[in-house]
Amino acid sequence: MQFIKTVLDLVFPPRCQVCRGIGKEALCRECESRIQYLQPSAFIHSVGVYEDVLKSAILRFKFKKRTQLAEPLGMLMVRYLSRHLDTSRLDFIVPVPLHKKRLNVRGFNQSELLAHVLTGYYKVPTVSGLLFRTKDTLPQFNLPRAERLKNVKGAFEVKGKGLLKDRNVLLIDDIYTTGFTISECTRALKDNGARSVHVLTLSRALKM
């Protein structure tokens, strides 16, 4: 495996996915330093603004399938979390799920990959089978605000209900826009007995 990776790195030299510089990490330091970080506000935790660096990184991560970005982006979340949230009482990390169809097309769930990075750091398990999408919803960012709520309304359900009883859950997503997706997920989790649901998203869209 290592050999194959070395050969591939020879033919396709690693680049920063934002500035396209050669021989750099997937997210190079210069680009990382240009991220606009956010301060925590009640219940919603977002690492940074969905603009410039973070936006292009997320777009390349999700749509160009540059999964090597999971590590550096996940570490941004770890750094945020250590500073602003008490992680000692967390029981589960739950990524916002993709519908099965979308998962098949993309091949991975970006939120899940991010959650795994957190798990690796905090040793809190990521549970991705728990929450799932029942409706194949349209991508939220394409919709006008009025339709977004309708789009995700009742789109999420929980499997294995007993598991969540009195547990503290950290919900992970890549972009927070209107909060409809997040609130639907939170409600599904709480309805099934979760004691507390904290939300951490990688980015937050300020402009609509």
Add this chain to the structure above:
Amino acid sequence: MFKRPLVMIAIIYALIIITVRPFIPVPEKTFINNDQPQTGPIPALSQKFMSVIKQTTPAPYDALLGSIVFGTSVSPLDPDLKESYKKAGLAHLLVASGTQVSILIGVCLVGMRCFNVPISLGVIFTSIVNILFALVSGCGASIVRAAVMGEITLFSLWLNKDTEMYTSLSLSALVLMIHDPLVLFDIGFQLTFAATWALFYLAPKIEEKLQRLAMFQEEGPGMLPALASVCLAPILATIPITMFNFNQFSLVAFFTNLIVLPCVEVITVMGFISTAIGCLFLPAAYALNGALYLLLILLNEIVYTFTSLPGACLYIAAPPFFVFVLYYAGLIYYFEGKMRLKEIGKILAVIITVIGLMSALAPVFASKQLTVSVIDVRQGDSIFIEAPSGRTMLIDAGPKYRKSDAGKRCVLPFLHSKGINKIDIVVLTHPHDDHVGGMVSVLKDLPVGLVLDSGQAHTSRAYLNFLKTIDQKNIPYKIARAGQAIDLGAEIKAVILNPQEPFIEQSALNNNSVVIRLTYGKVSFMLTGDMEKEGEQRVISSYKGSLRAQVLKAGHHGSRTASSQEFLNKVRPEIALISVGEHNQFHHPHPSTLKKFDEMGIKTFRTDRNGAITVKCDGEKYSIETLK
């Protein structure tokens, strides 16, 4: 550099090849018969494709369509047509390379996506098609380069990786160089890499500059900056290579490319489709190629119109190597905006580039010398004279055999390498084949001001072709007679000493050769053609002036029938030039003649031993340069 290991490996490998080159045995060049297409590793398939094109496209245009789609190595093209495309700066159209590969890959991938084929299968199928195309079109340097880069791009799509231009270029160069290290010195190899680099690196920068220029216009610039930069970048990057190897500098290249490129894209796409469909169902190909036929006619018309413009393509003597290094350095420096003191740097870069180009053009203007060159045409004669005034004269053009034309093979390359773009006077000393053979090619290639002929009746095919070409090209034609003077500018006195009427009857054609005595200041040249003893006798008896000449072109290739003692006593040459082929069937030059020269202390130079011999003269002294 260290971030791109493959680039480093490729550069180191190339440097190793360059250093050990003198020790690599150069394989004897096999004579390539241009009439036969090289079919590549899969002859059946290329022949199948070519037969579809041949059946559906009318005659001269089938070969043209074939070369645009599959390259000339599969579809041999009329040499004259090929030369026209070269002069128009469009030779790249006739080589299978990146254009075809990118179109092919694009068509395949879009097709795959239409049928919802998973990306992995799509990539595998497309890469098979890609490799097949490279094999079918004959595996030249440019197509292998394009195919390897195509593969890299395909796999990057599949594996979600980022390609990097220099790494991809290096990998394809490595593939080629490992297969054959000497490919590094192949012109096609150099051209394709320079042009591709230009498309990736220069073109975006040029486009940016053009966009900025066009910003102030009311209407948007549209597609023009993109198209112009794609045309201009490869030209800028390949100028030194074409100049160095072909001595060619096409002034119309930018404009022809600008007009022709979109048209050729269409031809390539439709050519692919019609060939593929034609393999399955021939009548369908008729319809498509019928439409293509009109485009091909249009293409040829554009090419001919541009190449017939005066000065469309200049021949320039290759400047020294460091000028090219300066040129590239200047080019990169000009476009590399990040550097400090960049404004000063840019001005410097422009100056360096201009100086580079000027010094390339300089030999065309500056020459206060008389040079007389005996070109090595094997067994035959061809002498080129450049007067201090810049006027030029060519005496004879060597032989032409069935497959080897000294005009094309020796005389024209020699003239091109000197940056000669016109010949003022062409002299045919006498109509023997070893003097007239190469003439047709020369007359066709370069503008000629005047033809001087001995005017002897002769009916060989070569001589009749010579007369026909003069007629076709409407070149002024005069009969040379003793006593006439030739205008080579005020500094040079050029007198014709022979023939005179009535003609000498013994060995008539040779003895009635045109003989010229050139004088520049204190130095004279006696250029005798194939004149033998009888002619020499007559010159001695009839010419009133001095026959003295420091440099003698020995008559009749140093045969013992020429250079009589009496003539040599009159001329008293210091050196004798003998134009002769190695192991020739006439056993020229004759030992007795050589002995005579030796006894008189005349130094001899022979084209079979010395290669081309050039005598340079400033009116006081003369010096001799030989190739070997």
